[in-house]
Amino acid sequence: MKLHDILIVGAGLAGMRAAIAAPPDLDVAVISKVHPVRSHSVAAQGGINAALGEDDSWEAHAFDTAKGGLYLGDQDAIEAMCREAPEDILELERLGVIFSRDEQGRIAQRPFGGAGFPRTCYAADRTGHAILHAMYEQLLKRRIAVYEEWYVTALIMEDGACRGVVAWDLIHGGLHAIGAKAVILATGGSGRVFLTSTNAVINTGDGMALAYRAGAPLADMEFVQFHPTTLKGTGILITEGARGEGGYLLNTLGERFMKTYAPQQMELATRSTVSLAIGQEILEGRGVDGCVLLDLRHLGRQRILERLPQIRELAIEFAGLDPIETPIPVRPGAHYQMGGVRTNQWGETDIPGLYAAGECACVSVHGANRLGGNSLLDTIVFGRRSGIRAGEYARTVSPRALTTDQLAIEQERVRLLLAREGSIRAWQVREELGQLMSLNLGLVRTRESMSTALTSLSALTRRAASVMVQDKGRVFNTDLLQTFELQSLLDVAETIVASALAREESRGAHYRSDFPKRDDAQWIKHTVARRTPQGAALTYEPVTITRFQPQ
Numbered sequence: 001m002k003l004h005d006i007l008i009v010g011a012g013l014a015g016m017r018a019a020i021a022a023p024p025d026l027d028v029a030v031i032s033k034v035h036p037v038r039s040h041s042v043a044a045q046g047g048i049n050a051a052l053g054e055d056d057s058w059e060a061h062a063f064d065t066a067k068g069g070l071y072l073g074d075q076d077a078i079e080a081m082c083r084e085a086p087e088d089i090l091e092l093e094r095l096g097v098i099f100s101r102d103e104q105g106r107i108a109q110r111p112f113g114g115a116g117f118p119r120t121c122y123a124a125d126r127t128g129h130a131i132l133h134a135m136y137e138q139l140l141k142r143r144i145a146v147y148e149e150w151y152v153t154a155l156i157m158e159d160g161a162c163r164g165v166v167a168w169d170l171i172h173g174g175l176h177a178i179g180a181k182a183v184i185l186a187t188g189g190s191g192r193v194f195l196t197s198t199n200a201v202i203n204t205g206d207g208m209a210l211a212y213r214a215g216a217p218l219a220d221m222e223f224v225q226f227h228p229t230t231l232k233g234t235g236i237l238i239t240e241g242a243r244g245e246g247g248y249l250l251n252t253l254g255e256r257f258m259k260t261y262a263p264q265q266m267e268l269a270t271r272s273t274v275s276l277a278i279g280q281e282i283l284e285g286r287g288v289d290g291c292v293l294l295d296l297r298h299l300g301r302q303r304i305l306e307r308l309p310q311i312r313e314l315a316i317e318f319a320g321l322d323p324i325e326t327p328i329p330v331r332p333g334a335h336y337q338m339g340g341v342r343t344n345q346w347g348e349t350d351i352p353g354l355y356a357a358g359e360c361a362c363v364s365v366h367g368a369n370r371l372g373g374n375s376l377l378d379t380i381v382f383g384r385r386s387g388i389r390a391g392e393y394a395r396t397v398s399p400r401a402l403t404t405d406q407l408a409i410e411q412e413r414v415r416l417l418l419a420r421e422g423s424i425r426a427w428q429v430r431e432e433l434g435q436l437m438s439l440n441l442g443l444v445r446t447r448e449s450m451s452t453a454l455t456s457l458s459a460l461t462r463r464a465a466s467v468m469v470q471d472k473g474r475v476f477n478t479d480l481l482q483t484f485e486l487q488s489l490l491d492v493a494e495t496i497v498a499s500a501l502a503r504e505e506s507r508g509a510h511y512r513s514d515f516p517k518r519d520d521a522q523w524i525k526h527t528v529a530r531r532t533p534q535g536a537a538l539t540y541e542p543v544t545i546t547r548f549q550p551q
C-alpha cells in the first residue's frame with residue numbers, strides 16, 4: 001500500500017493551497033475526482049476580500065464578516081482570517097496570480113454586498129480561474145503527486161485516528177487503500193443537494209459525508225446560502241460583481257425594489273436580504289416570468305466589456321440576450337454551504353489526523369450568511385493553515401503498516417452495488433432529492449415543509465438502497481460514481497433537514513416564516529450534527545465572541 005505523510009482530498013483552491021503550504025520535505029499527495037483545474041473554484045467570478053486600502057482595516061473587515069454572518073461566526077477565527085488576508089493576497093500575487101489593477105497600478109478592489117469598504121480583489125470576472133491556474137502551476141513546480149480522477153469512497157480509521165483513504169480509480173477501475181499520517185478534506189460544497197444551484201455537478205458534499213460517516217460532527221448545516229442572482233432557467237451564477245459595478249435590480253413595474261427592503265445598501269445588502277426581497281417580489285406578482293431583472297445597461301458598453309465580459313458571454317449563450325442592450329432575468333439559487341465539517345482555526349477536526357478546509361469545512365467564519373468574496377479567502381487562509389498544521393502533526397506519527405479492513409469493506413460494497421438488479425437509477429433519486437430540498441428547504445422554510453422533507457427523505461434513502469448500476473464495467477464507470485455521490489447527497493441532506501427543523505428562529509440564510517424573528521437569547525449557538533443509526537443527533541456549542549457584541 002502507498003503511504004504518504006499528508007494526503008489531501010480535493011484539488012480546488014483549499015486543497016492546492018494546503019499542498020503548497022505543507023512542508024516541502026514531507027511526502028504530500030493530492031487526490032481529486034476531476035482534473036485539478038476543473039474543480040468548482042475555477043468558476044468563482046467576483047473576487048476575494050482583503051483589507052488592502054489605506055483607509056480600510058482588517059478590524060473593519062472582521063466586523064463586516066461577523067455582522068454579515070449575524071454573529072454566528074466564531075470571532076477568533078474571523079479575526080485570524082481578516083488579519084492574515086492582506087499578506088495572503090500579496091503571496092498569491094507572488095505565486096503568479098494576475099489581479100486587475102486600478103489607475104495607479106495597484107490591485108483594484110470592487111465593492112461587494114455587506115462590506116463597508118470596496119475590498120474585493122478580482123481578475124475581471126474570472127477570479128477563481130486566475131487563482132486556481134496559478135496554484136496548479138505551483139503544484140507542478142513542486143512536483144506534488146496528484147491522483148487524478150480518483151474518487152475517495154471512505155476514510156481509513158485506526159485506533160480512533162484517520163490514517164488514509166480508500167479510493168476508486170475512475171480511469172482504470174478498482175479500489176485502492178492509500179495510507180497517510182494526516183488527511184486533509186478539501187472537497188468543496190454540496191450545492192447539488194438542491195435542484196437549482198450555481199454549483200458544478202461534482203459538488204455533492206462527499207467530504208462532509210466521509211467525515212460524518214467516520215464520526216466527525218458537521219456544524220451549522222442549516223445555513224445554505226441562496227445567491228440572489230442566477231440566470232433564468234439554468235442556475236448559472238451572475239456574479240454579485242455585476243451589482244458591485246452598479247447594476248440595478250428591477251421588478252415588472254421597473255422599480256428598484258430594494259429601496260423597500262434595504263434603503264441604505266440597496267442592491268448591495270447581504271445576500272440573504274437580497275434573495276428574500278427577490279423572492280417576495282416574485283411571490284407578490286411583481287416578478288417577470290418567475291424572475292426579476294438585473295439591469296446593467298446604464299454601465300455602458302465599455303465598462304461591461306472590461307469588467308463583466310464573462311457575464312455578458314453567459315447571458316448571450318444561455319439566455320440569448322446582450323446585457324449591453326437588455327436587462328438579464330435572474331432569480332435566487334442554492335450557492336454555498338456555510339456549514340460543514342467542524343474544525344478549529346487550524347483545520348483540526350474532532351478526529352486526530354483528520355483536517356478539513358475550504359467549503360467542506362465549518363471553521364466557522366461565515367456564520368449564518370457568508371459575505372461575497374470571503375469564501376475564496378477562507379480557502380486560501382485555512383487551506384494554508386491546515387497544510388501547516390497537518391505537517392506538524394505528521395511529524396509526530398511514526399510510520400507503520402496499516403491493518404485496516406476498510407478496503408475489503410469497500411470492495412464488498414461495490415460488489416453488492418454491481419450485482420444488484422432492479423430498475424431505479426441513481427439520477428432519478430438524485431433529481432427527486434433536489435426537488436424535495438428546493439421545494440421544502442429553500443428560501444422560506446416552515447415546520448410543515450421541513451417535516452414533509454424529513455419523511456420523504458427517509459423514503460428516498462430506502463429507494464436509494466435499491467438503486468441499480470447498469471454499467472458493470474470498470475473503465476470510467478460514471479454510473480457507479482453517481483451512485484456513490486447520491487449517498488453523499490443523502491447524508492448531507494439528512495443533516496440539513498434535521499438542523500434546520502430544530503432551529504426555531506430566522507437568522508441569515510435560514511428563514512422560517514413560522515419563526516420570522518432572530519432570537520439572540522436562545523440561538524447564538526452552533527448546531528452540531530453527529531451520525532447515529534436513527535439519523536442525525538444534534539447538540540449545540542457556544543459561539544466564540546471576542547470584540548463584536550451582537551447588535
Ligand SMILES: Cc1cc2nc3c(=O)[nH]c(=O)nc-3n(C[C@H](O)[C@H](O)[C@H](O)COP(=O)(O)OP(=O)(O)OC[C@H]3O[C@@H](n4cnc5c(N)ncnc54)[C@H](O)[C@@H]3O)c2cc1C
Nearest residue numbers: 010011012013014033041046047152188358359373375376
Ligand atoms: C459559480 C460560483 C461562483 C463563485 N464565486 C465566488 C467569488 O467570486 N468569491 C468567493 O469568495 N467565492 C465564490 N464562490 C464560492 C467559492 O468559489 C467556493 O466556495 C470555493 O471555491 C470552494 O473551494 P474548495 O477548494 O473548498 O472546493 P472546490 O474548488 O469545489 O474543490 C473540491 C475538490 O474536491 C474534489 N473532490 C470532491 N469530492 C471528492 C471525492 N469523493 N474524491 C476525490 N476528490 C473529491 C474535487 O475533485 C475538487 O478537486 C463561488 C462559487 C460558485 C459555485
